[in-house]
Amino acid sequence: xxxxxxxxxxxxxxxxxxxxxxxxxxxxxxxxxxxxxxxxxxxxxxxxxxxxxxxxxxxxxxxxxxxxxxxxxxxxxxxxxxxxxxxxxxxxxxxxxxxxxxxxxxxxxxxxxxxxxxxxxxxxxxxxxxxxxxxxxxxxxxxxxxxxxxxxxxxxxxxxxxxxxxxxxxxxxxxxxxxxxxxxxxxxxxxxxxxxxxxxxxxxxxxxxxxxxxxxxxxxx
Amino acid sequence: xxxxxxxxxxxxxxxxxxxxxxxxxxxxxxxxxxxxxxxxxxxxxxxxxxxxxxxxxxxxxxxxxxxxxxxxxxxxxxxxxxxxxxxxxxxxxxxxxxxxxxxxxxxxxxxxxxxxxxxxxxxxxxxxxxxxxxxxxxxxxxxxxxxxxxxxxxxxxxxxxxxxxxxxxxxxxxxxxxxxxxxxxxxxxxxxxxxxxxxxxxxxxxxxxxxxxxxxxxxxx
DNA sequence: AGAATAATGTGAGATATCTCATATTTTGAA
DNA sequence: TTCAAAATATGAGATATCTCACATTATTCT
Numbered sequence: 001x002x003x004x005x006x007x008x009x010x011x012x013x014x015x016x017x018x019x020x021x022x023x024x025x026x027x028x029x030x031x032x033x034x035x036x037x038x039x040x041x042x043x044x045x046x047x048x049x050x051x052x053x054x055x056x057x058x059x060x061x062x063x064x065x066x067x068x069x070x071x072x073x074x075x076x077x078x079x080x081x082x083x084x085x086x087x088x089x090x091x092x093x094x095x096x097x098x099x100x101x102x103x104x105x106x107x108x109x110x111x112x113x114x115x116x117x118x119x120x121x122x123x124x125x126x127x128x129x130x131x132x133x134x135x136x137x138x139x140x141x142x143x144x145x146x147x148x149x150x151x152x153x154x155x156x157x158x159x160x161x162x163x164x165x166x167x168x169x170x171x172x173x174x175x176x177x178x179x180x181x182x183x184x185x186x187x188x189x190x191x192x193x194x195x196x197x198x199x200x201x202x203x204x205x206x207x208x209x210x211x212x213x214x215x216x217x218x219x220x221x
Numbered sequence: 222x223x224x225x226x227x228x229x230x231x232x233x234x235x236x237x238x239x240x241x242x243x244x245x246x247x248x249x250x251x252x253x254x255x256x257x258x259x260x261x262x263x264x265x266x267x268x269x270x271x272x273x274x275x276x277x278x279x280x281x282x283x284x285x286x287x288x289x290x291x292x293x294x295x296x297x298x299x300x301x302x303x304x305x306x307x308x309x310x311x312x313x314x315x316x317x318x319x320x321x322x323x324x325x326x327x328x329x330x331x332x333x334x335x336x337x338x339x340x341x342x343x344x345x346x347x348x349x350x351x352x353x354x355x356x357x358x359x360x361x362x363x364x365x366x367x368x369x370x371x372x373x374x375x376x377x378x379x380x381x382x383x384x385x386x387x388x389x390x391x392x393x394x395x396x397x398x399x400x401x402x403x404x405x406x407x408x409x410x411x412x413x414x415x416x417x418x419x420x421x422x423x424x425x426x427x428x429x430x431x432x433x434x435x436x437x438x439x440x441x442x
Numbered sequence: 443a444g445a446a447t448a449a450t451g452t453g454a455g456a457t458a459t460c461t462c463a464t465a466t467t468t469t470g471a472a
Numbered sequence: 473t474t475c476a477a478a479a480t481a482t483g484a485g486a487t488a489t490c491t492c493a494c495a496t497t498a499t500t501c502t
Contacts, residue, residue, distance in 0.1 A: 063364055067440060071364040085353040088346075094357065124345035125309075131352040132306040136315065138356065142363035143284055143292035146400040149488060172449060179367040184489050186451065219288060370458060393479060405459050407481065443502100450497065457490075467480065472473100 001039065004032040004104075012104055016055040016079075023122045024113075031107045041082060041097040041105070048086040048093055050107050054078040057103025060173075062096040072176040074138060075100070083110075084127050087117065145179050148220055150188050153178055155216035158198075158207070168204030222260065225253040225325075233325055237276040237300075244343045245334075252328045262303060262318040262326070269307040269314055271328050275299040278324025281394075283317040293397035295359060296321070304331075305348050308338065321394075366400050369441055371409050374399055376437035379419075379428070389425030 004012065009032045019026065033052075035041055041052065044064055054076065061073045073095065076082065082097055087110055110117070117123055144153060157178065158167045175185040189205065192198040197212050198205040207213060225233065230253045240247065254273075256262055262273065265285055275297065282294045294316065297303065303318055308331055331338070338344055365374060378399065379388045396406040410426065413419040418433050419426040428434060 063360070065364070065368050065441075067368070069368045071368060073360055073364060085357065088350050088353045118346055119342050121340050121342040121345055124342055124349055125339055128345055128348050128352065129309050131349065131356060132309045135352060135356050135359070136306065138363075139284070139294055139359060142359075142366070143286070143294060145363070146366060147286050147288070147290045147292060151488090170449075171451095180488090181490055182450090183452090183491080187489085190452090220286075372458090391479075392481095401458090402460055403480090404461080404482085408459085411482090446499100446501080448497105448499070451495080453493090455491090458488085460487075461485090463483090465481080467478100469478070470476090472475085 001041075002034045002036075004034055008032070012055065012106075016106070018053060018106060021053075021123055021126050022117075023120050024116055026108065026113075029108050029113045031109070033105050033107050035099045035103045035105065037099055037101050039099050039103075041099065041103075042093045042095065044094065044096040045092055048083055049109065049111055051081065051083040051087050051110050052105040052107050054080050054082060054103060054105045057105075058100040059097050059103060060100055062098065063094065064096070070176065071179065072173070074134075074141070075177070078103075081127065081130055084130070087114065088127075144220055150178060150180050150184060151191070152216050152219045154185070154188055154192075155197075155213050156220050158205075159213060159217050162207060165207050166201075166204040167198070167207065222262075223255045223257075225255055229253070233276065233327075237327070239274060239327060242274075242344055242347050243338075244341050245337055247329065247334075250329050250334045252330070254326050254328050256320045256324045256326065258320055258322050260320050260324075262320065262324075263314045263316065265315065265317040266313055269304055270330065270332055272302065272304040272308050272331050273326040273328050275301050275303060275324060275326045278326075279321040280318050280324060281321055283319065284315065285317070291397065292400070293394070295355075295362070296398065299324075302348065302351055305351070308335065309348075365441055371399060371401050371405060372412070373437050373440045375406070375409055375413075376418075376434050377441050379426075380434060380438050383428060386428050387422075387425040388419070388428065 012032045013027075013030070035057070041059060042048070044062070056078050058078070059076045059082075061076055062070055063073055064070050076097065082105070083093070086093055108117075157174065161167065161169055171182060171185055171189075175182045178185065189198065192213075193200055193205075195209075195212070197207070197209045197216075199208050200206075233253045234248075234251070256278070262280060263269070265283070277299050279299070280297045280303075282297055283291055284294055285291050297318065303326070304314070307314055329338075378395070382388065382390055392403060392406055392410075396403045399406065410419065413434075414421055414426075416430075416433070418428070418430045418437075420429050421427075
């Protein structure tokens with residue numbers, strides 16, 4: 001992690017003003033940080049003293065289970081808060097956050113202004129809305145995981161993440177996200193090829209039979 | 222649903238004071254309602270105009286999927302808010318809430334005081350903490366569902382819900398909660414009996430081999 | 443460039459879980 | 473009390489998904 005200073009710092013603060021999230025002057029507590037790809041923003045089990053607001057980039061929210069298995073809970077995309085739950089409740093981070101790409105965050109050192117934050121209606125309302133939406137999203141994802149086979153969920157995910165008719169995500173990431181084994185993900189991809197829904201090319205999996213894919217995805221809504 | 226009046230109303234308002242959730246006088250907007258067992262507090266798709274704070278009772282939070290399957294997202298137990306997300310964001314209820322037992326709620330007609338609520342730091346902070354904790358709980362449950370077989374999850378659930386060494390929940394409810402079919406729940410219960418972890422009696426399933434049960438449950442933590 | 447590491451790909455066999463059909467028992471309401 | 477509905481129970485067969493083992497490519501680092 002690298003603290004940005006001077007012109008870079010000024011640039012980001014200017015481009016992403018968050019003054020209106022707060023009813024007091026937040027600038028004394030603010031830093032601009034840059035995380036490299038793959039860097040951990042929060043480590044599971046560590047003690048929190050910072051809240052972040054991600055303004056550019058993408059990250060993954062993880063939890064590690066006792067048996068060593070890891071669940072990719074969610075992708076986190078700018079703009080969003082991180083560490084807000086830990087600010088509200090005491091305690092360690094129970095989740096890890098790792099960047100997927102270079103990421104720029106505004107950091108708020110909470111030891112300086114925790115009380116101010118927790119009594120600021122403007123800020124709290126922002127957090128409330130954010131938490132509410134996140135909860136809705138996470139709940140939807142998990143109930144779907146439970147009720148639909150991978151065939152449908154993968155179809156929906158391919159629709160979402162494909163670019164110019166090509167699906168080219170990393171299998172290792174996606175199987176974690178969809179909560180299935182690597183092996184099984186490959187099985188279902190192979191099955192899609194078998195059924196001529198996709199075709200494997202050097203550029204990724206090409207979507208051939210878009211209608212059928214949509215049909216499979218739609219069963220979820 | 223029944224509005225309570227006079228002495229009953231006064232009784233509950235006195236027993237569960239929520240004045241300190243707000244920095245303004247909430248009483249003009251407050252009612253005390255009673256829902257019978259099995260009644261729906263929110264219907265999926267309906268338009269919200271009320272937020273509730275459940276003070277006695279227990280309910281189930283549901284979502285219905287496109288394919289007709291229903292997920293029991295969570296048990297909701299007093300004390301807790303209901304409809305808070307809909308207060309924050311516009312839109313219909315996307316979840317249904319059905320009581321499990323007779324339930325007493327304080328209702329807050331939001332059309333009268335929405336603005337006041339959404340600018341009240343005291344209230345917003347309560348909601349934030351509540352949402353944060355709920356999110357943590359829901360996430361934990363669902364990631365576990367994904368990673369552990371029913372054997373472990375059921376063991377943990379039996380530990381939680383058993384009373385005086387007896388497990389006697391309704392299978393029809395629990396299979397929904399644990400996200401498995403009725404058939405499979407019965408299989409695993411039978412397996413527990415087979416292994417002399419439980420014994421089926423008229424009073425419910427008796428826990429015989431507590432250590433082994435704990436062992437199975439602990440794999441989750 | 444070469445070595446180490448990560449990602450991809452595939453087979454075989456196991457198992458966790460589902461669907462459906464059907465019978466019995468319990469519960470709640472008329 | 474009786475009847476219908478809900479809950480419990482069980483079998484049989486299907487399938488979605490997992491584990492493990494191993495081979496082959498890409499990527500990254502030195």
